[in-house]
Amino acid sequence: TQLLEQSPQFLSIQEGENLTVYCNSSSVFSSLQWYRQEPGEGPVLLVTVVTGGEVKKLKRLTFQFGDARKDSSLHITAAQPGDTGLYLCAGVTDSWGKFQFGAGTQVVVTP
Amino acid sequence: GAGVSQSPSNKVTEKGKDVELRCDPISGHTALYWYRQSLGQGLEFLIYFQGNSAPDKSGLPSDRFSAERTGGSVSTLTIQRTQQEDSAVYLCASSLAGTQIGEQYFGPGTRLTVT
Numbered sequence: 001t002q003l004l005e006q007s008p009q010f011l012s013i014q015e016g017e018n019l020t021v022y023c024n025s026s027s028v029f030s031s032l033q034w035y036r037q038e039p040g041e042g043p044v045l046l047v048t049v050v051t052g053g054e055v056k057k058l059k060r061l062t063f064q065f066g067d068a069r070k071d072s073s074l075h076i077t078a079a080q081p082g083d084t085g086l087y088l089c090a091g092v093t094d095s096w097g098k099f100q101f102g103a104g105t106q107v108v109v110t111p
Numbered sequence: 112g113a114g115v116s117q118s119p120s121n122k123v124t125e126k127g128k129d130v131e132l133r134c135d136p137i138s139g140h141t142a143l144y145w146y147r148q149s150l151g152q153g154l155e156f157l158i159y160f161q162g163n164s165a166p167d168k169s170g171l172p173s174d175r176f177s178a179e180r181t182g183g184s185v186s187t188l189t190i191q192r193t194q195q196e197d198s199a200v201y202l203c204a205s206s207l208a209g210t211q212i213g214e215q216y217f218g219p220g221t222r223l224t225v226t
Contacts, residue, residue, distance in 0.1 A: 006153075033214070042115070042202050042217025043154070088153055090215075098167060099144070099215065103153035 003027060004089055004102035012108045016078055021105045023089035024071040030092050032072050033099070034063055037086040046074075079109045113137070115218035117203050123224045124193055132188040132221045136205030143186050144215065145178055146202045154202065160186065193225045 007022045023032070031050045035043035047056050049065035049072060056063045060083075062075040076083055086106050090099040116135045124130050136143050141162045146154040156170035160180045171177070175193075180186040190197055200222050204215040 035217075040219070042204070042219050043215075044217070045214050048214060086151075090154075098156065098159050100156070101146070101154040104151075106151065 003093075003100040004091055006087075006089060006102035006105050008105060009103070010106045010108075012110070013079055015080055015109055015111050019076050019079055019107065021074045021087050021107070022071070023073070023091075023102055025091065026070065027091070027093050028069050030069075032065060032069075032089060032091045034072070034074055035088040035090065037088060037104075038084075043086075043088055076107075079107075081109050081111055083107060084109050115203055115205055115216050117201075117218035117221050119221060120219065121222045121224075123226060126195060126225055127192055129189065129191045130193055130223065132190075132201050132223070134186045134188070134203030134205075134218060136184065136186070136203070137216055138184075140205035140207055140216075141183065142206040143180055144204045144206075145186070145188050146204070148200045148202055148220070150199075157188070157201075190223075193223075195225045198223055198225045 003025055005024045011019055013019055031048055033048045034046045036046055037043040047063045049063055052067045052069045054065045060077045064073045086104045088104045089102045092099055115137055118133045122130055143160040145157040147157055148154050158171055158178045159167040175191045178188045200220040202217055202220045204217045206215045
């Protein structure tokens with residue numbers, strides 16, 4: 001059983017369209033991170049959110065942390081082929097700092 | 112500066128053999144994590160080292176798996192008597208401190224194939 005549930009599992013869209021990926025849990029997280037992973041590489045950190053209700057923007061990517069710190073979303077505006085990858089969310093629930101990862105959302109953006 | 116490195120990048124081994132996977136974290140990072148990732152899946156936590164504290168081994172799937180971290184730096188993940196279900200990409204990550212908002216930096220992974 002995944003502590004963090006990501007949806008959808010797979011998303012295929014055309015260049016220029018918008019998309020949203022969700023990360024949900026019944027647990028409260030002290031922080032939550034989003035990563036993007038490309039084939040043959042390790043995940044690369046995109047953002048860390050800490051405060052309930054926090055919104056962070058990274059160019060065309062908007063990240064939101066739920067008010068109760070149990071869920072998060074990643075919205076991509078005007079997606080480009082370079083946005084293709086596996087998007088992973090990871091949360092920390094304890095003071096030890098151990099991360100729990102979701103199963104990921106595979107995003108494919110076609111030209 | 113240098114990132115997290117892992118070796119070998121690929122390892123093919125026969126069922127029943129032992130394998131050792133190596134991780135060189137970023138210099139000065141006190142926290143080190145090992146994960147396992149099956150094709151197209153998320154990351155499965157294996158083990159976590161933080162400074163000189165006893166490691167969190169709660170994610171190791173069986174007693175065939177073990178890991179060491181020498182001198183607070185390099186780590187080795189050992190899998191004894193490998194099985195076909197051990198085939199996966201093994202990822203190592205390090206962070207500056209095992210705090211609640213510590214950012215993890217990942218290596219490229221070792222792809223293990225057990226035949």
